[in-house]
Amino acid sequence: MSLFDHSIKELEEKLHNKEISVQDLVKASFDRIKEVDDEIQAFITLDEENAMKQAKELDESSEEKSLFGLPIGLKDNIVTKGLRTTSGSKILDNFNDPLYDAEVVEKLKEQKTITIGKLNMDEFAMGSGTEYSAYKKTKNPWDTDRVPGGSSGGSAAAVAAGEVMFALGSDTGGSIRQPAAFCGVVGMKPTYGRVSRFGLVAFASSLDQIGPITRTVEDNARVLEVIAGHDEKDSTSANLEVPEFTDALTNDVKGLKIAVPKEYLGEGVTQEVKDAVKAAVEKYESLGATCEEVSLPHSKYALSTYYILASAEASASLARFDGVRYGVRAENVEDMIDMYKRSRSEGFGEEVKRRIMLGTFALSSGYYDAYYKKAQKVRTLIKNDFEKIFEEYDVILGPTAPTTAFKLGEEINDPLTIYANDILTIPVNLAGVPAISVPCGVSSEGLPIGLQIIGKHFDEVNVYRVAHAFEQATDFHKQRPDIGGAAK
Amino acid sequence: MADNISKERVMHVADLARLHITDEEAEKLAEELQSIIKHAEQLTELDTTNVEPTTHVIHLENVMRKDEPRTDWITQEEALKNAPDHKDGQFRVPSILSE
Numbered sequence: 324m325s326l327f328d329h330s331i332k333e334l335e336e337k338l339h340n341k342e343i344s345v346q347d348l349v350k351a352s353f354d355r356i357k358e359v360d361d362e363i364q365a366f367i368t369l370d371e372e373n374a375m376k377q378a379k380e381l382d383e384s385s386e387e388k389s390l391f392g393l394p395i396g397l398k399d400n401i402v403t404k405g406l407r408t409t410s411g412s413k414i415l416d417n418f419n420d421p422l423y424d425a426e427v428v429e430k431l432k433e434q435k436t437i438t439i440g441k442l443n444m445d446e447f448a449m450g451s452g453t454e455y456s457a458y459k460k461t462k463n464p465w466d467t468d469r470v471p472g473g474s475s476g477g478s479a480a481a482v483a484a485g486e487v488m489f490a491l492g493s494d495t496g497g498s499i500r501q502p503a504a505f506c507g508v509v510g511m512k513p514t515y516g517r518v519s520r521f522g523l524v525a526f527a528s529s530l531d532q533i534g535p536i537t538r539t540v541e542d543n544a545r546v547l548e549v550i551a552g553h554d555e556k557d558s559t560s561a562n563l564e565v566p567e568f569t570d571a572l573t574n575d576v577k578g579l580k581i582a583v584p585k586e587y588l589g590e591g592v593t594q595e596v597k598d599a600v601k602a603a604v605e606k607y608e609s610l611g612a613t614c615e616e617v618s619l620p621h622s623k624y625a626l627s628t629y630y631i632l633a634s635a636e637a638s639a640s641l642a643r644f645d646g647v648r649y650g651v652r653a654e655n656v657e658d659m660i661d662m663y664k665r666s667r668s669e670g671f672g673e674e675v676k677r678r679i680m681l682g683t684f685a686l687s688s689g690y691y692d693a694y695y696k697k698a699q700k701v702r703t704l705i706k707n708d709f710e711k712i713f714e715e716y717d718v719i720l721g722p723t724a725p726t727t728a729f730k731l732g733e734e735i736n737d738p739l740t741i742y743a744n745d746i747l748t749i750p751v752n753l754a755g756v757p758a759i760s761v762p763c764g765v766s767s768e769g770l771p772i773g774l775q776i777i778g779k780h781f782d783e784v785n786v787y788r789v790a791h792a793f794e795q796a797t798d799f800h801k802q803r804p805d806i807g808g809a810a811k
Numbered sequence: 812m813a814d815n816i817s818k819e820r821v822m823h824v825a826d827l828a829r830l831h832i833t834d835e836e837a838e839k840l841a842e843e844l845q846s847i848i849k850h851a852e853q854l855t856e857l858d859t860t861n862v863e864p865t866t867h868v869i870h871l872e873n874v875m876r877k878d879e880p881r882t883d884w885i886t887q888e889e890a891l892k893n894a895p896d897h898k899d900g901q902f903r904v905p906s907i908l909s910e
Binding site (some may be wrong): 546 | 848
């Protein structure tokens with residue numbers, strides 16, 4: 324069997340009717356990995372023996388739960404008890420035996436999902452192409468000369484190539500949505516606080532969120548229903564009831580008001596991406612929604628604001644990697660300070676060091692007010708832009724990324740160019756609102772284009788509703804990359 | 812407007828960040844930081860006189876809990892098992908004071 328051919332709901336029915344076993348599912352996952360992952364390189368660590376053992380145990384039980392027995396992948400910055408967790412960094416190369424599971428992993432384990440392995444990512448989630456991984460370069464299943472996007476590139480590629488049923492990623496400035504767009508799959512960044520960050524290796528704690536990457540909107544809503552919710556171990560997690568997101572998938576957008584910011588279809592966005600988004604706007608109008616052009620006037624300041632704030636927070640988050648309690652320690656050091664410096668310099672890659680330096684600079688005496696505090700104030704203006712639009716509109720629509728997937732090695736030499744790839748996703752993290760990317764087109768080069776749907780704080784319900792209606796009215800989510808044998 | 816970021820400034824920041832960098836790296840970083848900071852200068856266009864800074868997007872009250880030890884979490888032995896070096900139930904590090 325092929326994981327491609329079914330939704331989560333269909334697999335649950337087949338398991339219920341004993342048409343397939345959990346072992347069939349897990350075997351299908353590893354068969355597909357053996358078929359395509361030499362080329363795709365989505366995984367850093369695989370856990371085959373353990374996964375097969377669990378599958379056998381589940382087949383002997385008669386439990387029925389949402390997501391039961393499904394083979395899944397986790398971005399490698401999500402901590403897994405007893406399973407190596409590197410966060411894409413050499414400094415965690417030997418972190419083979421983490422002591423606890425992230426809260427999202429605990430929740431998935433309660434449902435008896437099966438973790439197939441840990442997925443490649445830009446080191447500490449800093450990047451847009453997964454090229455900054457210390458381990459390998461993941462390829463885009465649609466064109467293996469191109470990046471899968473980043474930083475959750477392994478997660479998006481593994482789902483797009485049919486290696487797992489779904490994956491979790493994390494999104495600080497677009498790291499779920501942009502690779503989902505580049506790989507033609509569905510990626511959701513929930514509202515800040517919707518999902519516990521306990522056990523997520525911190526990059527920028529006021530921006531990070533974990534979210535699902537799936538092949539359909541319905542699958543996505545089902546996964547978020549499981550991983551969302553309050554957690555006393557994350558004091559920033561929201562103490563709110565989690566709605567049944569799947570109830571929102573009614574295919575009805577009549578009377579909804581959709582805002583289309585002119586800044587999201589401006590300079591830097593390719594014509595093909597603009598055309599695909601404009602076609603989506605027309606589709607929504609034909610479905611009975613009202614679409615109007617609006618302005619988010621501070622959008623152009625988002626990139627600078629983000630790089631100051633995210634780097635400043637990262638410089639603090641990454642202070643914990645000191646070669647003392649876990650991770651790699653440099654050898655032949657002179658003293659304590661030398662041990663810190665050499666362990667960190669040898670363990671961190673170039674991009675991570677660049678951001679630590681930028682963040683430390685922005686926080687240093689004499690520069691704090693000019694950069695860090697100023698950026699926090701501009702963040703307020705960006706957040707206010709969104710709140711103003713949401714007084715009148717239900718969701719905001721635009722492209723997820725300004726371009727389709729770029730070629731491996733293409734942009735890596737210039738940090739500012741590569742940062743600009745996140746220009747349409749970053750404002751969402753700064754405002755803390757939820758947003759999804761769904762496939763909305765294929766370029767002349769055969770590469771997927773993503774449509775971004777942004778909602779109000781804690782209104783994932785409407786984001787899913789709007790995404791699902793588009794998906795059901797189009798065929799983009801049914802297209803599969805032509806890789807390996809079974810992908811048709 | 813910030814002055815040019817000097818190599819010395821970069822060395823100082825690296826020291827604060829507990830990173831060891833070579834002269835060559837410092838020169839390259841000075842250039843790269845300069846270009847990113849120059850881009851960020853655009854923020855000075857905006858009047859933010861009466862704007863409150865956002866440190867956190869969702870309204871949160873102080874989140875309190877009792878400060879109680881939890882024995883069901885991890886043991887001392889477990890806490891040490893990923894450590895590069897440990898001795899007598901403690902993390903071991905190089906000497907802090909020179910002899």
